Amino acid sequence: MPIPELWAMDFMRRAFLAGLIMGAVCPLIGTFLVLRRQSLIGDGLGHLAFAGVAAGALAGVNGVLSAAAACIAGALAIELVRRKLPEAADMVLAVFFYSGMGLAAVFLSLNRTGGFSLSGLLFGSLLTVGPEDLWLIGALALAIVLFIALFYRPLQYLAFDEVCAQVAGLPVGKLNLLLAFLTALTVALSMRIVGLLLVAAMLVLPVAAALQTAKSFAATLKQSVAYGLAAVSLGLTVSYYTDLAPGGSIVLTGGFFFALSFVLARLRRKGRTVEQRCSVCGEEVAEERNEDEQAR
Amino acid sequence: MDKIINVENLGFDYGEGWVFHDLNLYIEAGDFVAVVGANGAGKSTLLKLLAGILAPDRGRIFFYGRPLPEFKEWERVGYVPQNPARQQKGFPISVEEVVALGLLSPQRLRGPLTAKERGQVAACLDRFDLRKLSGRRLGELSGGQQQRAFLARAMVKKPSILLLDEPASGVDARAKAALYQLLRQLNEDGVTIVMVSHDLELAAQAARHALCLDHGICFWGPAVSALTHHHRHGTFL
Numbered sequence: 413m414p415i416p417e418l419w420a421m422d423f424m425r426r427a428f429l430a431g432l433i434m435g436a437v438c439p440l441i442g443t444f445l446v447l448r449r450q451s452l453i454g455d456g457l458g459h460l461a462f463a464g465v466a467a468g469a470l471a472g473v474n475g476v477l478s479a480a481a482a483c484i485a486g487a488l489a490i491e492l493v494r495r496k497l498p499e500a501a502d503m504v505l506a507v508f509f510y511s512g513m514g515l516a517a518v519f520l521s522l523n524r525t526g527g528f529s530l531s532g533l534l535f536g537s538l539l540t541v542g543p544e545d546l547w548l549i550g551a552l553a554l555a556i557v558l559f560i561a562l563f564y565r566p567l568q569y570l571a572f573d574e575v576c577a578q579v580a581g582l583p584v585g586k587l588n589l590l591l592a593f594l595t596a597l598t599v600a601l602s603m604r605i606v607g608l609l610l611v612a613a614m615l616v617l618p619v620a621a622a623l624q625t626a627k628s629f630a631a632t633l634k635q636s637v638a639y640g641l642a643a644v645s646l647g648l649t650v651s652y653y654t655d656l657a658p659g660g661s662i663v664l665t666g667g668f669f670f671a672l673s674f675v676l677a678r679l680r681r682k683g684r685t686v687e688q689r690c691s692v693c694g695e696e697v698a699e700e701r702n703e704d705e706q707a708r
Numbered sequence: 709m710d711k712i713i714n715v716e717n718l719g720f721d722y723g724e725g726w727v728f729h730d731l732n733l734y735i736e737a738g739d740f741v742a743v744v745g746a747n748g749a750g751k752s753t754l755l756k757l758l759a760g761i762l763a764p765d766r767g768r769i770f771f772y773g774r775p776l777p778e779f780k781e782w783e784r785v786g787y788v789p790q791n792p793a794r795q796q797k798g799f800p801i802s803v804e805e806v807v808a809l810g811l812l813s814p815q816r817l818r819g820p821l822t823a824k825e826r827g828q829v830a831a832c833l834d835r836f837d838l839r840k841l842s843g844r845r846l847g848e849l850s851g852g853q854q855q856r857a858f859l860a861r862a863m864v865k866k867p868s869i870l871l872l873d874e875p876a877s878g879v880d881a882r883a884k885a886a887l888y889q890l891l892r893q894l895n896e897d898g899v900t901i902v903m904v905s906h907d908l909e910l911a912a913q914a915a916r917h918a919l920c921l922d923h924g925i926c927f928w929g930p931a932v933s934a935l936t937h938h939h940r941h942g943t944f945l
Contacts, residue, residue, distance in 0.1 A: 580810075628802035
């Protein structure tokens with residue numbers, strides 16, 4: 413069987429592999445973030461990473477290292493402040509988001525020599541992924557998969573009901589810090605390879621699509637990964653044949669999957685509601701059926 | 709009877725004056741105590757202090773003779789917060805998953821459920837009449853069914869103490885009666901229950917004792933006497 417044209421080239425194979433790893437790993441960690449109402453943490457950390465790269469360029473330090481340091485410090489600080497203001501998690505994110513932007517602007521204005529590509533940071537360069545980049549993403553993916561496999565259930569408890577998890581004696585603080593640390597590492601290490609836009613979007617879009625239809629936490633996790641892999645495969649293929657930007661194409665495909673899942677879920681719900689209308693008066697009887705089941 | 713919960717000179721302040729101070733009480737094993745009082749009287753605060761969610765500003769709480777910071781056997785205590793499902797309305801979690809969360813503890817943190825644990829979850833689903841709903845998303849259920857799922861989560865490890873914060877809120881009248889019947893059954897099986905409620909009439913039908921709070925204890929005695937006192941003098945609520 414002939415190999416499709418886009419698979420025949422080394423750079424496309426590496427781009428697919430890097431993209432698929434990100435497509436699986438980002439929704440894995442993103443599920444816990446979205447359900448804790450921290451959907452924008454990828455963006456917030458991205459801005460801190462941007463500030464880190466700008467500071468690194470100014471100080472002559474490797475951009476990935478300075479971005480990773482800024483992201484990790486930012487993620488841990490966000491987590492510690494969120495603990496003090498649990499009811500305002502989105503506001504805490506916004507504070508760090510704008511502070512990151514402010515810092516980046518200040519560092520950029522101080523830098524007269526350049527030293528990094530803004531477009532490369534935002535949109536990445538999936539088609540220039542080298543073998544060493546693949547090893548880096550592979551190691552990160554392994555760390556995240558191991559973490560989720562080991563602590564899937566306590567993380568689920570934290571996302572669902574942090575207070576009861578605390579009453580049960582779980583190490584809530586440590587688990588939250590570990591999750592924040594891995595999120596920061598994902599954003600910082602993936603930024604140069606796939607771009608901030610793709611990382612932040614892949615943390616949220618596949619999860620948003622899965623949430624429209626999934627009935628359980630396990631199903632949400634599985635469907636998120638499936639949507640992530642599908643968005644990368646389809647987006648990258650479309651990008652190759654239409655000569656569109658690969659990162660943007662993948663993100664738009666993820667957005668399309670969300671729209672599709674949203675519409676299908678509503679259509680299915682509408683159909684079910686019609687079934688549950690009273691045959692005499694036409695009133696919806698969904699709630700009554702629930703109570704009847706309870707009585708049984 | 710053993711005094712399994714002991715409260716000594718307890719005081720708590722949110723920073724706007726004492727909610728209560730110098731609160732003293734003990735609860736014996738097998739008791740069913742309804743904590744009643746008007747809004748802001750400190751009912752939920754007392755329960756959160758007992759559950760270790762809040763730390764007292766004065767005084768001490770003992771569980772099985774040990775002061776709370778040293779007490780580590782939280783698997784002996786089940787806790788159901790107020791309106792837990794309403795806080796997480798769109799959360800994608802099945803009834804079975806909710807119940808299974810109750811098995812987690814500092815000693816049992818890693819990895820998936822074992823066959824034995826699956827058996828415990830299945831037995832608990834049966835006990836709380838949730839087997840047919842086990843695969844349903846929690847948000848799709850009625851208030852009464854959701855409350856039963858949270859009770860099942862609190863009871864899956866078979867604790868000897870159950871702390872409940874307004875378990876009947878958001879539940880219709882029929883489901884409320886069934887819920888109190890279930891709580892009475894648990895109490896008859898030996899579970900000590902401390903339940904916050906704003907409905908003294910209903911709570912008195914299930915509870916053995918009533919603790920009426922009004923920035924301190926204003927009544928402590930048999931639940932039926934509390935109800936009679938309330939009817940005569942219109943106090944407490």
